Amino acid sequence: xxxxxxxxxxxxxxxxxxxxxxxxxxxxxxxxxxxxxxxxxxxxxxxxxxxxxxxxxxxxxxxxxxxxxxxxxxxxxxxxxxxxxxxxxxxxxxxxxxx
Amino acid sequence: xxxxxxxxxxxxxxxxxxxxxxxxxxxxxxxxxxxxxxxxxxxxxxxxxxxxxxxxxxxxxxxxxxxxxxxxxxxxxxxxxxxxxxxxxxxxxxxxxxxxxxxxxxxxxxxxxxxxxxxxxxxxxxxxxxxxxxxxxxxxxxxxxxxxxxxxxxxxxxxxxxxxxxxxxxxxxxxxxxxxxxxxxxxxxxxxxxxxxxxxxxxxxxxxxxxxxxxxxxxxxxxxxxxxxxxxxxxxxxxxxxxxxxxxxxxxxxxxxxxxxxxxxxxxxxxxxxxxxxxxxxxxxxxxxxxxxxxxxxxxxxxxxxxxxxxxxxxxxxxxxxxxxxxxxxxxxxxxxxxxxxxxxxxxxxxxxxxxxxxxxxxxxxxxxxxxxxxxxxxxxxxxxxxxxxxxxxxxxxxxxxxxxxxxxxxxxxxxxxxxxxxxxxxxxxxxxxxxxxxxxxxxxxxxxxxxxxxxxxxxxxxxxxxxxxxxxxxxxxxxxxxxxxxxxxxxxxxxxxxxxxxxxxxxxxxxxxxxxxxxxxxxxxxxxxxxxxxxxxxxxxxxxxxxxxxxxxxx
Numbered sequence: 253x254x255x256x257x258x259x260x261x262x263x264x265x266x267x268x269x270x271x272x273x274x275x276x277x278x279x280x281x282x283x284x285x286x287x288x289x290x291x292x293x294x295x296x297x298x299x300x301x302x303x304x305x306x307x308x309x310x311x312x313x314x315x316x317x318x319x320x321x322x323x324x325x326x327x328x329x330x331x332x333x334x335x336x337x338x339x340x341x342x343x344x345x346x347x348x349x350x351x
Numbered sequence: 352x353x354x355x356x357x358x359x360x361x362x363x364x365x366x367x368x369x370x371x372x373x374x375x376x377x378x379x380x381x382x383x384x385x386x387x388x389x390x391x392x393x394x395x396x397x398x399x400x401x402x403x404x405x406x407x408x409x410x411x412x413x414x415x416x417x418x419x420x421x422x423x424x425x426x427x428x429x430x431x432x433x434x435x436x437x438x439x440x441x442x443x444x445x446x447x448x449x450x451x452x453x454x455x456x457x458x459x460x461x462x463x464x465x466x467x468x469x470x471x472x473x474x475x476x477x478x479x480x481x482x483x484x485x486x487x488x489x490x491x492x493x494x495x496x497x498x499x500x501x502x503x504x505x506x507x508x509x510x511x512x513x514x515x516x517x518x519x520x521x522x523x524x525x526x527x528x529x530x531x532x533x534x535x536x537x538x539x540x541x542x543x544x545x546x547x548x549x550x551x552x553x554x555x556x557x558x559x560x561x562x563x564x565x566x567x568x569x570x571x572x573x574x575x576x577x578x579x580x581x582x583x584x585x586x587x588x589x590x591x592x593x594x595x596x597x598x599x600x601x602x603x604x605x606x607x608x609x610x611x612x613x614x615x616x617x618x619x620x621x622x623x624x625x626x627x628x629x630x631x632x633x634x635x636x637x638x639x640x641x642x643x644x645x646x647x648x649x650x651x652x653x654x655x656x657x658x659x660x661x662x663x664x665x666x667x668x669x670x671x672x673x674x675x676x677x678x679x680x681x682x683x684x685x686x687x688x689x690x691x692x693x694x695x696x697x698x699x700x701x702x703x704x705x706x707x708x709x710x711x712x713x714x715x716x717x718x719x720x721x722x723x724x725x726x727x728x729x730x731x732x733x734x735x736x737x738x739x740x741x742x743x744x745x746x747x748x749x750x751x752x753x754x755x756x757x758x759x760x761x762x763x764x765x766x767x768x769x770x771x772x773x774x775x776x777x778x779x780x781x782x783x784x785x786x787x788x789x790x791x792x793x794x795x796x797x798x799x800x801x802x803x804x805x806x807x808x809x810x811x812x813x814x815x816x817x818x819x820x821x822x823x824x825x826x827x828x829x830x831x832x833x834x835x836x837x838x839x840x841x842x843x844x845x846x847x848x849x850x851x852x853x854x855x856x857x858x859x860x861x862x863x864x865x866x867x868x869x870x871x872x873x874x875x876x877x878x879x880x881x882x883x884x885x886x887x888x889x890x891x892x893x894x895x896x897x898x899x900x901x902x903x904x905x906x907x
Binding site for chain 1: 499502546556578581586619655
C-alpha cells in the first residue's frame with residue numbers, strides 16, 4: 253500500500269482533533285482531542301520513518317507517547333481540581349477573567 | 352551432506368546487527384542542566400522524606416544552591432571558551448554549547464535565582480488565625496495554596512490553612528521548569544526541542560493553579576494555559592513530523608543541509624524534497640508552536656488570563672524566563688535551520704511582529720488591572736524583540752540577547768512590586784486601587800515607576816538600551832518599516848505607562864485604599880536586584896552589549 257495513504261489518514265486525524273479542540277466545550281473532550289492530534293503526529297512519524305528507511309521517526313514516536321502520558325497526568329489533575337470546585341468541566345463556564 | 356550445509360542452501364546467516372554505539376555524553380559541558388535537574392529531583396525526595404516544618408528551609412536552600420552552582424558551571428564553561436572558540440554540539444548532536452546558549456542559560460538561571468526569593472516570601476500574607484490548633488499553626492505562609500488538591504472553600508482547605516500547611520512543592524517544580532528552559536534554547540534537534548518544551552511547560556501549568564488567594568481564578572488560568580499549551584505543542588509536534596518527513600532527519604544541521612541541497616541525495620529524499628508543502632507547512636507549524644510560547648499575536652490570547660490568574664511570583668517568573676527560553680529557541684531555529692528559507696519566513700514574521708507590537712500596545716491602553724496591563728505590555732515587548740529577530744544579522748542576535756536579559760529583570764521586579772500592594776482580599780491589582788500610592792508609600796511607587804519607565808524605554812534605563820539595540824539591528828537588516836511601527840507603538844505604550852505613574856503620584860489616595868505590605872528581605876532583594884539591573888544596563892550598557900556581541904554566534 254502506498255505510504256502516502258497513511259499520511260492522509262494522519263492529516264485527517266490531526267484535523268479532526270484540531271476541530272474538536274475548537275468546537276467542543278467539555279475540558280476532558282478537548283483534552284482527548286489534543287491526544288488525538290498527538291497520535292496523528294505519531295502516525296506521521298512512523299510513516300515517514302518507513303519512507304526514509306531510518307529509525308528516527310519510530311524512536312520519536314516513543315518519546316511522544318511518554319510526553320503525552322506526562323501531559324495526561326498534569327492535565328487531568330488540573331481538570332479534576334477545577335471540576336471539583338465548580339462542578340463543571342465546561343471551558344465556557346470558566347470565565348472569571350475578562351477584559 | 353551434513354545438516355548444516357543443507358540448511359545453508361535455503362538460509363543465510365543474518366548479518367550481525369550493528370551494535371548500538373554507546374552514546375558519548377559530555378557531562379562537564381551539560382553540567383548546568385544536570386545540576387538543576389539533580390537539585391529538582393532531590394527536592395522531590397525532600398518533599399517525600401523530610402518532616403513538614405523543615406521542608407521550607409531545605410527546599411529554598413536546595414533550590415538556591417542548585418541554581419547558583421549551575422550558574423557557576425555556566426561561567427566556568429564560558430571562561431573555557433565554549434561560548435566562542437570551542438563552541439560545539441554535545442550529547443550526540445542533541446544539545447548545542449555555544450555563545451547564545453550559554454548567555455541565555457545564564458540569564459535564565461539568574462532569573463530563576465531571583466524568582467526563588469519571590470517564591471519564598473512569607474511575610475506578605477497574614478498567618479492563618481490561631482483557631483485551637485497547635486501553637487506552630489501561626490507559622491507564616493507564602494503566596495501558594497495551603498493544599499493544592501483541596502477544593503476552594505471546603506472544610507478540607509480550612510483545615511489545611513489552620514494547620515499552616517504550605518505548598519513547598521513549588522520549589523522542585525520551579526527547578527524542573529528552569530531545567531527545561533535551560534535545554535530549550537540549546538536544543539539542536541527538533542526532538543530535544545519538543546521534549547524540553549514539555550519539560551518546562553508542565554511544571555508551569557501546575558504552578559499556575561496554586562495561588563493561595565483567588566483560587567478559582569488561579570485554577571481557571573491553569574486550565575486555559577494547559578489546554579492552549581497542549582494544543583500549541585501538538586501543532587509544534589506535527590510540524591516536526593512534517594519537517595522530519597521532508598528531510599529524513601530531525602537534527603538542525605541535517606535539515607539545513609537538505610534545504611540548502613548539500614545533503615547526499617537518496618531516493619527517498621529525492622521523493623520528499625520534491626514536495627515543498629512538507630517543508631513550508633512544517634516550518635509554519637513549528638514556528639507557530641514557538642510563537643505561542645513567546646506570546647506573539649495572533650497566538651497571545653492566553654497571556655492576559657494566565658498572567659492575571661496565576662500567583663504573582665509565578666507570573667513574574669513565567670513572563671521573564673519563558674520569554675528568554677522561547678526566543679532563544681526561535682532564534683536558533685530561524686538562524687541555524689532556516690537561513691536558506693528566510694525569503695519565505697521573513698514576510699510572515701514581519702506581519703506577526705507588526706501585529707504584535709500594535710495589538711499589545713493598543714489593547715493595553717484599555718486595561719484596568721495591573722497584571723493584565725503588564726501582560727499586554729509583555730505582548731508588545733515580544734513584538735519589539737521579534738523586530739530584532741527578523742534582522743537576520745549578527746547584530747540581530749546580540750541585540751535580542753541583550754534585550755531579553757534587560758527585559759526579564761524589569762518584568763521580575765515589576766511583578767514583585769505588584770505582590771506588595773494588598774488589601775483584605777489579597778493583592779489589590781485593580782488600577783483604581785493604586786491611586787495615590789505615591790503619597791502613601793513613595794519608595795514602592797518610585798520603584799514601580801522606574802520599572803514602568805524601563806518598559807517604556809526612557810533613556811537611562813535598560814529598556815532604552817535594549818530597544819535602541821533591537822531597532823538599530825532591525826533598521827540595519829532592512830526592516831525600516833518595522834522600526835517605524837515599533838517607535839509608534841512604543842509611543843502608544845508610553846502613554847499607559849505614564850498614566851499609571853500619574854495615577855500613583857498625582858491623584859488623592861482613597862481612604863480605604865490598599866496597604867503596602869512590608870516585605871521580608873526576600874522580596875526586597877528581588878526588587879533591589881531588578882532596580883539595580885535596570886539602572887546598570889541603562890547607564891553603562893556597553894559591557895553587557897559587548898558580552899552579548901561576543902556571545903552572538905550560533906554553532907551548527
